[in-house]
Amino acid sequence: MKLKDDRKVELIFEAALKLVAKKGLSGITMGDISREAGIATGTLYVYFTGKDELINALFAASRANSVQVAFRGYELTTPFKLGFRTVWMNILRYKLQHFEEVVFLEQCYHSPYITEETREKARELAVPFFDLIERGQQEMLIKTADTGLLLTFMMGAINELVKQTHYSNETLSKKKIDLTFDLCWDALKA
Amino acid sequence: MKLKDDRKVELIFEAALKLVAKKGLSGITMGDISREAGIATGTLYVYFTGKDELINALFAASRANSVQVAFRGYELTTPFKLGFRTVWMNILRYKLQHFEEVVFLEQCYHSPYITEETREKARELAVPFFDLIERGQQEMLIKTADTGLLLTFMMGAINELVKQTHYSNETLSKKKIDLTFDLCWDALKA
DNA sequence: AAGATAAGCGAATAAATATTCATTTCTGTA
DNA sequence: TACAGAAATGAATATTTATTCGCTTATCTT
Structure with a gap:
């Protein structure tokens, strides 16, 4: 007997992401996805x-x-700002390389497809980020404001940078990345 | 003969916005819109x-x-930071009150519906915002970085605040608004 | 007030799309 | 190597959704 092919799920996901980035969630059909993935609709x-x-x-x-990827290279023993920077850069790098996921996730937020259960699981994944910001607050390096607010602000900044970069389709220089990190750090620092 | 009813266009728009905020662009049909607007599909x-x-x-x-609304009360004669704050608050207030438009615009960006012509017109509308940031840069109050980048960062921050507020459905306190303005100002200031 | 013209209607039709299914092609097991 | 059973196929079907159209209703003009 023939077994399921994990690689095929990857193919399907890649096809769907590519199409959503190009046409939006409202513009994709099962037919499109299968064609793009090079497999039959069935x-x-x-x-x-x-x-x-x-x-x-x-x-x-995607979530x-x-x-x-975000916490790769982050240790509780590293000084906060450095660790924060590591995480920030990880997120940025990932989102630049996976722009399609950024678009897809954004589009999903207000779609009828995503169930409450899926949303709940997505929320749980954010816990480490809350911990990170709270650590910064305990060390008096980050403003003592609503953690969720600071976090959204930070993620928003990264998302915007990624989108801006993509739309203006220039490659993002080291300098511009550092600048945006500074924008973000200046915003959050106590 | 009977004339077209401008009020009806409003009704249609309101209905569509409401539905998109609830179900996303991919979830609305002409039937839904007409039902919500209380008119016939035809x-x-x-x-x-x-x-x-x-x-x-x-x-x-929507754009x-x-x-x-953004430049209401803004004069070139007012000191920059105050003027910037006025515009910032105008945008925030508007987006809080018209959350549905925020969602709708976001969803449209990667949809097959919006034509290049419509996009181009939308871009033209952003000119006054570029002027605002450039004024700040000339007065040495705003970082000398890519204007587009700073602008996206600022808009992104507002968008995120609006979304965060909406999802956590608490009313936004004066204090929290001021805090986020400070985050944003600290980020952009020279 | 009568006629003309366009809005307004919603069932009928056309078009697009999701899903199924009979059939074929693999591939793991014996 | 032969068989079993599941994957893979894509045309056929079911479903959903956009659009049209014959008809009714409203209201502007004279």
């Missing part, structure tokens, strides 16, 4: 029960990816 | 040639609205 239903499940799965995977 | 086609035109028109109107 095959999509071997891996997912339907469009809803496919999109929820992709949403969960998980970006979080997983 | 009537939509008296006012718009089809779904594409309806959405483009709403996009243009124009938020810009139009």
